[in-house]
Amino acid sequence: MNYESIKLTIERKIAVVTINRPESLNALNTQVFNDLENVFDFLENEKTVNCVIVTGSGEKSFVAGADIKEFSNFSQEKATELSKRGHFVFNRIENLSKPVIAAVNGFALGGGLELAMACHLRYASENAKLGLPEVTLGLIPGYGGTQRLPKLVGKGIANEMIFSAKMISAEKAKLIGLVNEVFSLEELLPKTQELAEQIVKNSPQGIAQAIKAVNASDKENGMESEINSFGELFAQGDFKEGVSAFLEKRKPAFD
Incomplete structure (x- = not known):
């Protein structure tokens, strides 16, 4: 562009x-x-x-x-x-x-x-x-x-x-x-x-949710934002890849 x-x-x-x-x-x-x-x-x-x-x-x-x-x-x-x-x-x-x-x-x-x-x-x-x-x-x-x-x-x-x-x-x-x-x-x-x-070696999905939670840290719903983001990540692919890599003693392959 x-x-x-x-x-x-x-x-x-x-x-x-x-x-x-x-x-x-x-x-x-x-x-x-x-x-x-x-x-x-x-x-x-x-x-x-x-x-x-x-x-x-x-x-x-x-x-x-x-x-x-x-x-x-x-x-x-x-x-x-x-x-x-x-x-x-x-x-x-x-x-x-x-x-x-x-x-x-x-x-x-x-x-x-x-x-x-x-x-x-x-x-x-x-x-x-x-x-x-x-x-x-x-x-x-x-x-x-x-x-x-x-x-x-x-x-x-x-x-x-x-x-x-x-x-x-x-x-x-x-x-x-x-x-x-x-x-x-x-x-x-x-x-x-x-x-x-x-x-960029780390989980894009995890980082995206971290940005969202940190940006909410000075708002009334900051704690709630962290809780929701933490829970949502368990349903996403990066969490599954990260845990599998940890258990298999290899580096994770995030997209």
Whole structure:
């Protein structure tokens, strides 16, 4: 499939989605949102893909934020629709039944950090800078940032980042739990691919249910979601293959 603002490659059950607007530091605009929605709809049902990596083109930026020129003259109504659009697309990523890993290769600001937070895991390069600068424009994070950041780093640190609008380093982001690991820029994608390769060895059905249960962990029905997912897996093929492989002392052959 062809996309205007992103590149897609698939190899060994791993898809790499690259935001490809280097002239604007991969800033988010309407086309990027459209392409992200379309590519993740495709990946959800693509049987040759069990894990997804999201990164940015070039060496400077993952996604440097939203394309401010595009919405600088929006009305309140259009701005509300823009926020709804961002929520819809990022929720689509967060609820994908396959793990999504952000390889943050440089600036992840505003909507870029919100995109990274919608992914299930985050690796970052040493040159990465992360932040939510929206209040410097008289705005707030509008694509889920005020909701996801406190869950990842705690309310106090989230408030500090949002209110101060300051950028933090990759090492600081790791210290507060915003990213999982930090690597050199050269190592970032290979190390992210190593993690993806470890993930795709495991049960796709089990992982899909784990994503569903973890995403429900801050909801009232979180425990119920885990119980139901656990039970449902006993009726699926991966459980039967996994148990058989364990008892037969061999590696499981998941689809």
